[in-house]
Amino acid sequence: MNIQDVILGLLSEKPQSGYEIKRHFEEYFSFFFDASYGTIYPTLSKMEKLELITKESVRQEGKPDKNIFTITSAGLDQFHAYLQRPAEKEVLRSDFFMHLYFGDKTNKENVDALLRQALIEKQAMYDDLHQKLKDLDPHLSPYEKLCMELGLVQYEAFIKKIQSVLESE
Numbered sequence: 001m002n003i004q005d006v007i008l009g010l011l012s013e014k015p016q017s018g019y020e021i022k023r024h025f026e027e028y029f030s031f032f033f034d035a036s037y038g039t040i041y042p043t044l045s046k047m048e049k050l051e052l053i054t055k056e057s058v059r060q061e062g063k064p065d066k067n068i069f070t071i072t073s074a075g076l077d078q079f080h081a082y083l084q085r086p087a088e089k090e091v092l093r094s095d096f097f098m099h100l101y102f103g104d105k106t107n108k109e110n111v112d113a114l115l116r117q118a119l120i121e122k123q124a125m126y127d128d129l130h131q132k133l134k135d136l137d138p139h140l141s142p143y144e145k146l147c148m149e150l151g152l153v154q155y156e157a158f159i160k161k162i163q164s165v166l167e168s169e
Contacts, residue, residue, distance in 0.1 A: 008079035
C-alpha cells in the first residue's frame with residue numbers, strides 16, 4: 001500500500017481538493033495511515049503527470065483558486081488492480097516498542113515513565129477514535145465502521161495490558 005493507492009481510492013468516491021484529501025486522512029485514517037500535506041501534494045502532482053488524475057482550478061471569491069482532482073479511467077484501473085492484490089504484510093515501526101524491548105538496559109523508573117506516557121497517549125488516541133466513530137457512524141459504510149472498530153479493539157487491548165503491568169508493580 002502506498003499513498004498513491006489511498007488517494008486513488010478517495011478520488012474514486014468523488015473529486016476532491018488536496019485539503020479534502022488531507023481532512024479524510026485525519027478523520028478516517030489517522031489511527032492506521034498518516035500523510036502530511038508535504039506528502040499529499042507531491043503525490044498528486046506525480047499522479048497528474050502519470051495521467052492517473054486530472055486537476056481543475058476552481059475560482060473562489062476572495063481566496064486563492066482551489067484545485068479539484070478527479071480520477072481518470074487509468075487511475076481507476078490502477079486502483080482496482082490494487083484492490084485485487086493480496087494485502088501486504090503489515091510492518092509495525094514503533095519507537096515505543098523499541099524502547100520497551102531494550103528496557104532492561106535502563107532503570108525501572110525510565111521504563112515506568114515510558115509505560116505511563118504510552119498509556120496516556122494511547123488512551124487519548126482511543127478516545128479520539130471513539131468520538132470520531134460516534135460522530136461519523138451514520139455516514140460510514142459497514143467496512144469503514146469495521147475498520148474503526150478494529151482500531152478501537154487494538155487500542156483497548158494495548159491500554160488494558162499496560163494498565164495491568166503498571167498495577168502489578
